[in-house]
Amino acid sequence: MSDAVSALNGKVAAGEVTVRDSGLQGMIILRGDLADKKLRSACKAVTGLAVPERGKAVVEGKSGLCWMSPDELLVLVPYEQAGEAVAKIDEALSGTHYLAENVSDARALILVEGEFGREVIAKLAPVDLHPDSFGVGDFRRTHLGQVAAAFWMVDEDTFAVICFRSVAEYTFNLLAASAKAGRVGHLV
Amino acid sequence: MLILHCPYCGVDADETDLHAGGEAHLKREGPGSTDDDFEDYLFLRENPKGVHFERWRHVYGCGKWFLAARCTNTLEVFGTYSAQTTEPPQEIKDIISEKRSGWSWGNLS
């Protein structure tokens, strides 16, 4: 067994808003009928959480469920449990029309922490991040600068950002530059 | 800048989150069709100044295709709706009639 290393290998850009590598994170793409009882109970079994509503993420620690599209969820589990979780889902959904794939090593997870983290993201994504429009638990797939990304609001001062592994460095630097440039002051 | 409401995500998606997919409601002409019908299906497109129906894909979001009714002249968006339709829903047509009385597009009016 080789030692798995996250794309950013613990990188941190400290500042008023800190951008940091969240480290290895188990991620499973699950496609299927989100209303299906078997699928919903399989999600519960591997994460302990209920399937979120449209546009939402429910995350506790390293486990979570993110709404990706009407027929797709991103299942978060601790990194070392991803293989086992896929096997559990496969077993539960066998015979139904679905797809479950461990994509942990194809992605990166970055945390943006600080009081104006909202503005750090708002400068990079075509998303209304006003507190009235985007709050804790809201999840959005979009792009940051030139690359596809998704993010959710963990708490008032923290955003979690997911991107493809191949563009992790770009995404990290983009967020760090946005944080370093400081607050805009529109989202108070 | 064009902003379209994705009927699947329920979010207002910016043009940069979307990919344009050309004219909506094309009827496919396959083997056995006449040359004229096939040419029409493959090559001939509406190109109005005004009311238009288009396919769009929420490419950076949910990845789903949906349809949009909008005005190519003013960029006003009349509405977006499911791609699993062969013609615009009545409510969309009503909105257009209210704002652009006497409109027509292909066989629709």
Ligand SMILES: [Zn+2]
């Ligand atoms: Zn969408």
